[in-house]
Amino acid sequence: MVLRTITKRLISQTRSRKLTVSSISRSLSQLHSRPSFGIAFDIDGVLLLGSTPIGGSQKALAKLYEDNGALKVPYVFLTNGGGVTESKRASDLSSILGVDILPSQVIQGHSPFKKLAKRFENDLVVAAGKGEPAEVMYEYGFKSAVSIDEYASCFDNIDPLAPYKIWGVRQTDPKPASRKVSKGDIMSQRVKAAFIVSDPVDWSRDIQVLCDILRTGGLPGREVGKQPPLYFANDDLEYQSVLVWEPSELLWSPFTIEYTQLV
Numbered sequence: 001m002v003l004r005t006i007t008k009r010l011i012s013q014t015r016s017r018k019l020t021v022s023s024i025s026r027s028l029s030q031l032h033s034r035p036s037f038g039i040a041f042d043i044d045g046v047l048l049l050g051s052t053p054i055g056g057s058q059k060a061l062a063k064l065y066e067d068n069g070a071l072k073v074p075y076v077f078l079t080n081g082g083g084v085t086e087s088k089r090a091s092d093l094s095s096i097l098g099v100d101i102l103p104s105q106v107i108q109g110h111s112p113f114k115k116l117a118k119r120f121e122n123d124l125v126v127a128a129g130k131g132e133p134a135e136v137m138y139e140y141g142f143k144s145a146v147s148i149d150e151y152a153s154c155f156d157n158i159d160p161l162a163p164y165k166i167w168g169v170r171q172t173d174p175k176p177a178s179r180k181v182s183k184g185d186i187m188s189q190r191v192k193a194a195f196i197v198s199d200p201v202d203w204s205r206d207i208q209v210l211c212d213i214l215r216t217g218g219l220p221g222r223e224v225g226k227q228p229p230l231y232f233a234n235d236d237l238e239y240q241s242v243l244v245w246e247p248s249e250l251l252w253s254p255f256t257i258e259y260t261q262l263v
Contacts, residue, residue: 039064039075043093047077051096061099075105080234082108083131083198085139109233110136110197116231117141124181124189126151126213128206129198129233136197144181148200152209154186155220159205190218190225196232 041047047057064073077093084092086103094101117140127133128148137145152158191213200206210230217225 035073037073039073040078041075043077043079044081048096051092053097058098061097065099069100076107077101077105078107080109081198082110082136082233083129083133085132085136086111087139088132110195113137113195113197113231113233114140116193120193123192124185124218126191126194126209127197128194128200128210129196130201131198133195133197137195144185146181146186148206148209150181151186151191152205154183158209158212158220159202160208161204165202188219191228192218193228194230196230198233 045054047054047061061075064071064075066072077089086106086108089106089108090101090103093106113136120142122143124144124146125137125142126148127137127142127145132147134145134147134150194210194213212220214227214230215224216222218228219225
């Protein structure tokens with residue numbers, strides 16, 4: 001049926017422009033050489049251990065390409081990890097694995113959040129997790145996304161344990177010049193949604209801030225309003241880290257369990 005449809009299309013095209021026999025043969029040969037399957041690769045513990053390729057992963061990926069660099073077998077990376085944009089992850093993977101990887105080939109735990117971009121496009125939303133959670137959301141189309149680091153910094157004493165923390169949480173999610181969410185906006189507008197984009201770093205602070213946001217209806221310190229929704233990218237319990245012994249690193253699910261016990 002597919003071959004018949006392609007043949008009819010090629011015959012139809014000859015009525016509007018001249019096609020050579022070789023061009024028709026080439027189109028039909030491409031149809032027959034197109035693979036009937038694709039591959040979905042996990043990343044952590046499968047292709048990479050940290051940022052180091054595992055075994056023959058580089059050679060295995062190279063076999064999916066023709067000698068001229070054209071993709072022979074389609075594939076994607078399907079991972080519950082995240083915290084960076086798909087474009088940055090694709091660039092990093094390309095450098096490590098030695099092949100040209102497109103952002104469209106990277107599907108992360110928070111990639112489905114793209115579907116909610118239109119709903120919250122111009123609303124203030126808070127993104128929590130390691131890496132660059134707000135930049136991830138901004139690239140998806142959330143124009144007023146702020147990281148939980150930036151949000152918490154706007155409210156004095158919102159983290160009651162801050163004076164006892166001898167470490168510093170480095171904010172790795174700088175606000176791009178194109179994203180203009182001022183401190184005044186954060187302190188006067190209600191948060192319309194909160195997103196756990198990747199595994200949180202400062203659990204006690206993040207749980208406290210999220211509880212304050214949800215229980216007050218999106219604006220701590222003001223009259224109670226309608227509770228905004230909270231979205232989790234995934235509920236993984238653990239993942240394979242650079243340390244090779246068991247158990248692996250605890251991930252999002254314990255945070256989710258701890259949070260849901262409090263609200």
